[in-house]
Amino acid sequence: MLTSLLPEFTVDRNEDRCIQCRVCERQCSFDVYTHDDDHDVMIHREENCVACQRCAVLCPTNALTIRNNDYTYKPNANWTREHIQDLKKQAETGGVLLTGMGCDKPHKNYWDHILINASQVTNPSIDPLREPMELRTFLGRKPDRLKMEKGKLQKIEYPGVELTTPIMFGAMSYGAISYNSFASLARAAYEYGTFFNTGEGGWPKELRKYGKATIVQCASGRFGIDLDYFNDASVVEIKIGQGAKPGIGGHLPGEKVSEHISQTRMIPQGSDAISPAPHHDIYSIEDLQMLIHALKEATDYRMPVSVKISAVHNAPAIASGMVRAGADIIVVDGIRGGTGAAPKILRDNVGIPIELALAAVDTRLRNEGIRNWASLVVSGGIRNSGDVFKAIALGADAVYIGTPALMALGCTVCQKCYTGKCAWGITTQDPYLTKRVNPEIGTRSLTNLLRAWSHEIMELLGCGGINAIESVRGNRLQLRGIGLEQWELDVLGIRGAGQ
Amino acid sequence: MSVSPAAKKKKDQAANKKIIKLDATGAYYKDLNRKIRALAQEGARKFEINNVYGQRYLGTNLWGVEDREKISIRVYGTPGSDMGAFMDGPTLEVFGNVQDATGNTMNCGRIIVHGSAGDVLGYGMRGGEIFIRGNVGYRVGIHMKEYKDKIPTIVVGGTMQDFFGEYMAGGRIIVLNKFFDDNPPLRLSYFIGTGMHGGSIFVRGDVEAHQIGAEVGISEPTDKEWKEIEKYVAKYCTIFGLEKKQVKLLKREKFWRLSAKSKRPYGTMYAY
Missing domain, CATH: 3.20.20.70 (Aldolase class I)
Known part of the structure; x- marks a missing residue:
């Protein structure tokens, strides 16, 4: 099916480092990599890449870098790339958008707005390396x-x-x-x-x-x-x-x-x-x-x-x-x-x-x-x-x-x-x-x-x-x-x- | 201390014969159920509980009791909700009506009710049998499920209400709809089998398309299923003291099978 989505990520392969071991191909479960036997090169289908970094971590010569795709729509504070891409996906399928892991939106994180106290002078601090400390x-x-x-x-x-x-x-x-x-x-x-x-x-x-x-x-x-x-x-x-x-x-x-x-x-x-x-x-x-x-x-x-x-x-x-x-x-x-x-x-x-x-x-x-x-x-x-x-x-x-x-x-x-x-x-x-x-x-x-x-x-x-x-x-x-x-x-x- | 097999057998036989009578008047459910548990652990297998009046969770607290599938409890009065919840083996026979959530997530065993049942009968039921002589309330058989030959079964002699068999994932329910009435008065219940993705509901009497969920298909029972229905109706007759020959009078053409159109009703609901 023709999709009007842009790939989210880009795969950079440093050809000088690549030894054609095809680890990336075996490790990627999202079918980004295939080997073109005729020309003996790796082909990337970047639209499938999810930036899980499995290939980059396992590449023995560090030949791979996964980056955010630089292609951009015209900048718009209201219609961000995420909104546009999501909307297009739904127009193509008529389905509910699924996702995994926790909410990635920048709702205020209160942990980052809370600070912890410490003892100075009036109440001695304790060194847990030398004194018993109870977490039970x-x-x-x-x-x-x-x-x-x-x-x-x-x-x-x-x-x-x-x-x-x-x-x-x-x-x-x-x-x-x-x-x-x-x-x-x-x-x-x-x-x-x-x-x-x-x-x-x-x-x-x-x-x-x-x-x-x-x-x-x-x-x-x-x-x-x-x-x-x-x-x-x-x-x-x-x-x-x-x-x-x-x-x-x-x-x-x-x-x-x-x-x-x-x-x-x-x-x-x-x-x-x-x-x-x-x-x-x-x-x-x-x-x-x-x-x-x-x-x-x-x-x-x-x-x-x-x-x-x-x-x-x-x-x-x-x-x-x-x-x-x-x-x-x-x-x-x-x-x-x-x-x-x-x-x-x-x-x-x-x-x-x-x-x-x-x-x-x-x-x-x-x-x-x-x-x-x-x-x-x-x-x-x-x-x-x-x-x-x-x-x-x-x-x-x-x-x-x-x-x-x-x-x-x-x-x-x-x-x-x-x-x-x-x-x-x-x-x-x-x-x-x-x-x-x-x-x-x-x-x-x-x-x-x-x-x-x-x-x-x-x-x-x-x-x-x-x-x-x-x-x-x-x-x-x-x-x-x-x-x-x-x-x-x-x-x-x-x-x-x-x- | 080891007990010789012969002595154990003799003790078991004695226990099987002896009926323990309990009076539930004014008893707190926790005390009543613990008493049954303690007696069952000592080897008692047959119980008769009188004057039951709203005590919940009968038959639930019997985990770890040996041969608990041999325990049978006759209940006189009106037990409380969640009777036989999570029950795993015993038989409960109630001479009266039962309240809500009877047989909740029941795993194994048998429940017989000489009366009617409230709402949410057999929710998440995974095995065993439930026979209700009379009518049942709303949301019965929700999310029943089956695994291989472990197929839970509910037989209802009377009528059903809305949301029957919702989310049903397995098992079988037979609704006789006022047994032996030639023109069964199907009460207009709605949303039957909404979200159904497994199992079968056999209903005696006509069901219109507007009464069932979008995920449900209507068909005629197969020969094999008809034999199952006959078998369970015969059981129903035996249990409730009806003449067995009546089964032969059941008209197959009056029965409809409601079942899931797909094992994956929401497979196409999502984008990628």
Whole structure:
């Protein structure tokens, strides 16, 4: 079909360096490269290039450079190239535009407008290399008061889980990501003492041994769910919404439903895996309460039940309802949260930044005196340990990371997850590509990431003269805003820098 | 301590025969279900629960109980919502009506209701059988699914309401639509099978095109399917004490099969 789109990227091949080894051709899953045998040259189809950089990284002589395409339409502040290209695609197909990963629009990033405090003179800072530093985090409902009997602390009557660091791997289903990626997340979480989330695509039997590090999801599609699925895990999470696509469900296209995925999800091979937009047994907070308690019954009250929503305008009121409905953990996923596939128009326009939602939810639960009834986990746009620290100081108990974990496995955020062609072998089910993630190396990269971030969090604690993450939780005095208006400072519940 | 196979068999036989009677008057559902669980763990297999009045989640909390497919619970009264939610094996027989979300995401086992059922019956059901003597409410059989020979089945003796079999991905539902009435009074329900991409709904009585979702096709049951229908109607008769010969009176031409036009209803919805 004739397309009127310009290639987004240009491939520069330094012919002096190129040794015609054709690695680029084998590595590119988007069919950019072919070899012209008659003339013995590589041919580029640049319109297919997604700038995933797989070829450039693997080229043994660094002969390849992928650049933004310099061709431009007449500059126009209103009609940017993205708008024009998107519109043309739709005129050609009549379809909804899909995309992958989190929102890439320059909505204000509040993490970049928040600064952290440090101790000087009046309160000595602490060196985490020499002094104990506590990152252990407990998720689940906490009692209203501690009970002592004969000088001994009484056991807490609510089920909870323990994390060695307040960072977990967010929900990414087997189906959206490859088996090797999924297994790497499971193993890394298990080895490091934190959690990974299965997403809603079931949980392969051979990974059940990592149950101590597993959060399973019960989403509207109810894929791969049975009593073993819940009871082999440590936390059950009801997925209501996802930051990248609030209020809609998901479609795993039939061609991604391989034999093993069909077995894991318990649906026929090749059939679309459709998750309805709502849970059709949840149309109200009362209905949510019913499902939360059904899951508690199904697990004999042994494990906390989590409920995940996307950050929307009235998230605080909904969160209050969720907590009152019996959720032991609530998860709020912001507008920058990632996805394997979502309509672009939703990803970029629906929802609010997690920083504001987090502060508003925490404030609301505190004001209502029910903050201890549930732990608060946030996700969607956490990029580094500084963001984690700020999230916790704003009131979160822990965070989920998705995109950073995939980057540790090789992802370069080319946003083509929905095509199923991921050249890094992450968001694909093509056996030729999935081999590119080695679970041994993947596990090590992920535990490295957790170790590095955890140590940085200790440094941030130490510089503030604090030796336990618990003392930072909801401690908004540790934060100051910069370049924010008064309403933003009010929502975040922090003062401006210098105040 | 090891138990000899003979002794175990004897103990099992005794447990299978003994009916445990429980009175649910004023009982909190959590306590009632835990009591059933504890008794089942001790080996009890037959239960009769009287005066059930709104207690939820009957049959849910039996994970890890050995041979739980042998457990049968007779329920007198009106159980609460989510009866048999996530249930994996047991049989529940209710002498009365049931509320919403019965058989929610049920995996295996059987639910029999000598009355009518509320909304969202069998949501996400993955296996097992549900027999409803009377009518069912809205949103029944949403997103039922199947895998290989694990095919969930719902048989409804009476009528259905809107959004029946929405998003259905597998399994079979048979709606007898006032059994043995020669001119079945199909209540006008709408949006039947919207978003359907698998499974079959067999309805007795005429269904007009404006009542079904865009993704649904109407056809006649095949010979094989007709045999299945007869088999399930015979089961229905046995369970509810109707004469089996009545099955022979069923007129095949009154039945229609509603099924998905495509396994991929939204395959062409997206640009590239």
